[in-house]
Amino acid sequence: MLKLKGSLKISGDKSISHRALILAALSLGKTKISNLLESDDVLRTLNILRDLGIKIKKNGEDWVVYGNGTCGFFQPDSALDCGNSGTTARLMIGAVSSNPIKCTFIGDESLQKRPMSRVTDHLKTIGAEVHLTNNDYLPLMITGTQNLLPNKHIIKTASAQIKSSLILSGLNIKGKTTIVETKSTRDHTERLLKFLNLKFKITKYKNGETSIELNGPYEIFSKDLKVASDPSSAAFFIVAALITPNSQIELKNILLNPLRIEFINVLKKMGGKIIVKKTKKMCGEDIGIIKVKHSNLKGITISSSLSPMIIDEYPILAIAATQAKGKTIMKGLGELRHKESDRIVSIVSNLKKLNFNVISKKDDIIIQNKNVKIKNKKIIKTFNDHRIAMSFLILSIIYENKILIDNSDCISISYPKFHDHLDKLLKKY
Ligand code: S3P
Numbered sequence: 001m002l003k004l005k006g007s008l009k010i011s012g013d014k015s016i017s018h019r020a021l022i023l024a025a026l027s028l029g030k031t032k033i034s035n036l037l038e039s040d041d042v043l044r045t046l047n048i049l050r051d052l053g054i055k056i057k058k059n060g061e062d063w064v065v066y067g068n069g070t071c072g073f074f075q076p077d078s079a080l081d082c083g084n085s086g087t088t089a090r091l092m093i094g095a096v097s098s099n100p101i102k103c104t105f106i107g108d109e110s111l112q113k114r115p116m117s118r119v120t121d122h123l124k125t126i127g128a129e130v131h132l133t134n135n136d137y138l139p140l141m142i143t144g145t146q147n148l149l150p151n152k153h154i155i156k157t158a159s160a161q162i163k164s165s166l167i168l169s170g171l172n173i174k175g176k177t178t179i180v181e182t183k184s185t186r187d188h189t190e191r192l193l194k195f196l197n198l199k200f201k202i203t204k205y206k207n208g209e210t211s212i213e214l215n216g217p218y219e220i221f222s223k224d225l226k227v228a229s230d231p232s233s234a235a236f237f238i239v240a241a242l243i244t245p246n247s248q249i250e251l252k253n254i255l256l257n258p259l260r261i262e263f264i265n266v267l268k269k270m271g272g273k274i275i276v277k278k279t280k281k282m283c284g285e286d287i288g289i290i291k292v293k294h295s296n297l298k299g300i301t302i303s304s305s306l307s308p309m310i311i312d313e314y315p316i317l318a319i320a321a322t323q324a325k326g327k328t329i330m331k332g333l334g335e336l337r338h339k340e341s342d343r344i345v346s347i348v349s350n351l352k353k354l355n356f357n358v359i360s361k362k363d364d365i366i367i368q369n370k371n372v373k374i375k376n377k378k379i380i381k382t383f384n385d386h387r388i389a390m391s392f393l394i395l396s397i398i399y400e401n402k403i404l405i406d407n408s409d410c411i412s413i414s415y416p417k418f419h420d421h422l423d424k425l426l427k428k429y
Helices: 014-026 040-051 086-097 117-125 160-170 188-195 231-243 262-269 304-310 314-322 334-338 343-353 386-398 409-413 418-425
Strands: 002-009 028-034 055-059 062-068 102-106 129-133 137-143 152-155 175-181 201-204 210-216 248-255 273-282 285-293 327-330 357-361 364-368 378-380 403-405 426-428
Touching: 002 231, 002 418, 014 028, 014 040, 014 062, 014 086, 014 160, 014 188, 040 055, 040 086, 040 409, 086 102, 086 117, 086 137, 086 160, 117 129, 117 137, 117 152, 117 160, 152 160, 160 175, 160 188, 160 210, 231 248, 231 262, 231 273, 231 285, 231 314, 231 386, 231 418, 262 273, 262 304, 262 314, 314 327, 314 343, 314 364, 314 386, 334 343, 343 357, 343 364, 343 378, 343 386, 378 386, 386 403, 386 409, 386 418, 418 426
Parallel strands: 002 248, 152 175, 378 403
Antiparallel strands: 002 426, 028 062, 055 062, 102 137, 129 137, 175 210, 201 210, 248 285, 273 285, 327 364, 357 364
């Protein structure tokens, strides 16, 4: 039998790693970045910045970026390859749009199916010239200009990628750019810009809207950046410890941004014994320790209003739900259809294959606890989706490794050290 025991430092946060690299490139001067996540997705952003003329070097464990200012990109020689990374594509499209260069963005098979017009429609209204494949997809061509217009953008789909893309574009727009989001999404770009001493205004309204007012063009002066550990990666081990008898773990240096750790409140509501302790501030973010013990979970209803805050955690929450007493209803998951795979399909089809009691109804997933026994080995289809792969490997722990996955290479998209870290925590008893 296996249990999880011990203490671990998780790898750097993916969202902050992308942003740290991009903002360092847009700053003037040299930025040292520590604890950068060296995953496939983040390396896509890093290599695209190099293609745009930014010098980036590794120095021991750290990375050094020689920033060239908010209008400092050079014309690239070839297409910018975003691989599997939606964050790279959407953020970099915004970042290049206010520079006078012509860029072609390409991506892998999965990324070519993910919508880009949610970003480019905004950029077109302010003067960027964009040609998309089938009006919505990569490959796309964008011709940027230093004369983009200041404007007010109202974002209808809750998405930090759209918001961040427009912020990055607005940094080199002369005049007032206003970005309004109707639901709060992760705010790392705003926090990093504040840490870099940028002057801009954020207003939160009673109806839940947030408005961000930029007054560009900006000069950003470089400052060394540290990346906290990724709570979305921690989520796999948190759920593993909750569902595996006799487990008790401690995860250190975790990013405790409230827009990222809502899944912990969900798991606590399900009966999870989790203690969160803030220890310090780092680059404008709260950091701390998370302690987790094996718990008897119960099913709950997860409201759609939480979805922007737990968007990446649904696959692993579904795994927790399979072990919770009663029924778990996860509501309003429409955005999951636009992730690395259609995650409603990937979660439901694989759980059904394992004989769990699960259904999807429009954009909801309902999981009813059932005492499933797995006698023979079963192979899960990951759809090349890193979070699906890791989620089912966690479920495999309590089924004595009878659940296998068809492809574990995709895990390096967000968490190359996943297997090493899991091995460190797993103990025989
Ligand atoms: C991210 C935002 C989210 C999230 C993704 C990372 C970011 O996507 O799912 O993994 O770093 O801004 P959306 O903005 O599409 O919701």
